[in-house]
Amino acid sequence: MNLIAKAALITMAVSGMAQAATWQPLPETAPAPANNPTTKAKTELGKILFFDPRFSSTGTVSCNSCHNLMEGGDDSRAVSMGVHGKTGNRNAPTVWNAAFHSVQFWDGRANTLEDQAKGPVTNPIEMGMKDLESAMARVRQIPGYKDLFTKAFGSDKPMTIDNAAKAVAAFERTLITPNSAYDRYVKGDKKAMSKQQIRGMNTFAKTGCTACHSGPAFNGPKMPLGQGFYAKFPTFTDNAYVSKYKLLEDKGRMEATGKSADKHQFRVPTLRNITDTAPYFHNGSVKDLDEAVRVMAKTQLNKNLSKQEVDDIVAFLGALSGEYPQLTLPRLPATPGTTILAD
Amino acid sequence: MNLIAKAALITMAVSGMAQAATWQPLPETAPAPANNPTTKAKTELGKILFFDPRFSSTGTVSCNSCHNLMEGGDDSRAVSMGVHGKTGNRNAPTVWNAAFHSVQFWDGRANTLEDQAKGPVTNPIEMGMKDLESAMARVRQIPGYKDLFTKAFGSDKPMTIDNAAKAVAAFERTLITPNSAYDRYVKGDKKAMSKQQIRGMNTFAKTGCTACHSGPAFNGPKMPLGQGFYAKFPTFTDNAYVSKYKLLEDKGRMEATGKSADKHQFRVPTLRNITDTAPYFHNGSVKDLDEAVRVMAKTQLNKNLSKQEVDDIVAFLGALSGEYPQLTLPRLPATPGTTILAD
Numbered sequence: 001m002n003l004i005a006k007a008a009l010i011t012m013a014v015s016g017m018a019q020a021a022t023w024q025p026l027p028e029t030a031p032a033p034a035n036n037p038t039t040k041a042k043t044e045l046g047k048i049l050f051f052d053p054r055f056s057s058t059g060t061v062s063c064n065s066c067h068n069l070m071e072g073g074d075d076s077r078a079v080s081m082g083v084h085g086k087t088g089n090r091n092a093p094t095v096w097n098a099a100f101h102s103v104q105f106w107d108g109r110a111n112t113l114e115d116q117a118k119g120p121v122t123n124p125i126e127m128g129m130k131d132l133e134s135a136m137a138r139v140r141q142i143p144g145y146k147d148l149f150t151k152a153f154g155s156d157k158p159m160t161i162d163n164a165a166k167a168v169a170a171f172e173r174t175l176i177t178p179n180s181a182y183d184r185y186v187k188g189d190k191k192a193m194s195k196q197q198i199r200g201m202n203t204f205a206k207t208g209c210t211a212c213h214s215g216p217a218f219n220g221p222k223m224p225l226g227q228g229f230y231a232k233f234p235t236f237t238d239n240a241y242v243s244k245y246k247l248l249e250d251k252g253r254m255e256a257t258g259k260s261a262d263k264h265q266f267r268v269p270t271l272r273n274i275t276d277t278a279p280y281f282h283n284g285s286v287k288d289l290d291e292a293v294r295v296m297a298k299t300q301l302n303k304n305l306s307k308q309e310v311d312d313i314v315a316f317l318g319a320l321s322g323e324y325p326q327l328t329l330p331r332l333p334a335t336p337g338t339t340i341l342a343d
Numbered sequence: 344m345n346l347i348a349k350a351a352l353i354t355m356a357v358s359g360m361a362q363a364a365t366w367q368p369l370p371e372t373a374p375a376p377a378n379n380p381t382t383k384a385k386t387e388l389g390k391i392l393f394f395d396p397r398f399s400s401t402g403t404v405s406c407n408s409c410h411n412l413m414e415g416g417d418d419s420r421a422v423s424m425g426v427h428g429k430t431g432n433r434n435a436p437t438v439w440n441a442a443f444h445s446v447q448f449w450d451g452r453a454n455t456l457e458d459q460a461k462g463p464v465t466n467p468i469e470m471g472m473k474d475l476e477s478a479m480a481r482v483r484q485i486p487g488y489k490d491l492f493t494k495a496f497g498s499d500k501p502m503t504i505d506n507a508a509k510a511v512a513a514f515e516r517t518l519i520t521p522n523s524a525y526d527r528y529v530k531g532d533k534k535a536m537s538k539q540q541i542r543g544m545n546t547f548a549k550t551g552c553t554a555c556h557s558g559p560a561f562n563g564p565k566m567p568l569g570q571g572f573y574a575k576f577p578t579f580t581d582n583a584y585v586s587k588y589k590l591l592e593d594k595g596r597m598e599a600t601g602k603s604a605d606k607h608q609f610r611v612p613t614l615r616n617i618t619d620t621a622p623y624f625h626n627g628s629v630k631d632l633d634e635a636v637r638v639m640a641k642t643q644l645n646k647n648l649s650k651q652e653v654d655d656i657v658a659f660l661g662a663l664s665g666e667y668p669q670l671t672l673p674r675l676p677a678t679p680g681t682t683i684l685a686d
Contacts, residue, residue, distance in 0.1 A: 288680060289681065
């Protein structure tokens, strides 16, 4: 690590501590881009598309397969399993509160939820469609989708991949989990968090975690859409965790940009509902949250935390679990008397 | 085919026609066995278990993966895809109205829904768990399940595989789709079915389909639980369909019993919601419902239907689509700060 980077880190850590006084609750609504205002017709279509596995080559993988809304918005696995049992090398980020990220994917390779939604469809180890047009050809073969697209986007050729992505993104902007113990605490209910959680909150700030994990979603300061907030992980490499958890294998954002300046840079993930999204890190290599806290403190801040400090921070992180909205199971439009899946 | 079997078939066909006058609507509740009365606590637990993928070896396959309640209770595929992308040789039967089958699986190898629920968990090409005890070990590792099992089964060691199966079966007994156009028609609303559907209903009976597809679920006469109603498929083999759709490859119930008398015997499936469960037959070899009707008429009754007859029967079968109950998405109990899935 060079000195400039270290100096920058220290500055960030200091400003992080200063931010300790500006704890912010999670907004209950997410901003939408000007070209895709959130409407009920869009979120309803987007929800159905999100759960429909027929846009994967095998017909077995939907968005919800890896971003399971019945749990923490991910899949409990180190790395996800796509079509034909294929696996990649990155852990599925939670879709809950993804609307509060200014870029998407671990490496920030999509600027918006709209762009992100198109990625997994054609990824050969995820949904495995040949191209986006093949996916849309399937959508068009399912009679019930026509009305849903028309309601959401009007009657002038509404069934496009861009509109499908807009609908999914609009739905995802509703996937917010407000009213955590932490949110109630910072809004004034001083009994909402336990003593240990309050102690952990202070330890979290004092240790310097807020240097990166700041803001209402604990994923950094507010950035313009498309401009990510990244951190080098690992920053400090002279420790046993780096090889134990294979932390230098993935080049991070450099895999997307090819630039050496982006080597090992990752988008700072949200800590909201973190107790529901094990295992941890971009490669899912750490199974337990207490170990994840130890690894972060050592690799990012070069600090060795005591057991008490770790336990307190973990307790505080538990206070970031919000209320999951109750969703109804969508009904996927039928293809009466036939199937669109090849044998 | 021997003469006795042919004679039996003719008798059945005749009695089937006689039954044409006894069209029956679908009951709105399903009977439960004496040792597993349906309770709200059980159906709630069973629903969560039904949707929880963590009881498959990879953590990717739940009951709902192949018996998708967002559509026809199956998966639109010829044969299902289990863990690691493995496939078998049978088409997933719909779970909707499965409570009205007196035996389960295409070959009737489970007498009850309770027995059936245990099958896929350890099937290496479905959920792939080493044994049922391994699956229960996972259930016990998830804190939230303890309360759910206690509420459903009392506090005396409730977390057993038998109770898990009972809960899933109790939930499945609620998966009923009443009020189809056909049901409303036979209850007296003579406008509920179109003219073509009424014509198709008569053609269906006249052709002899009701020899096997009788009763409220169109899966045969009421039988004691555990005693299946089977038919030999194909019965007439001197036609092109047999090789085209590989109808003699699967030995049917003989695969389960080893008895040659059971060769090519299959449980008669329900026709409820049949337009939502393509592709068709035990091997999913026929993609379209009109072709399935032609194949059935030829292989089971040695009849060649006209296009009009096929179209009318297909229209009638469309009248068997009932109302799917609206379900809420269950919340799967968490394992706070950790995962139970091995890497």
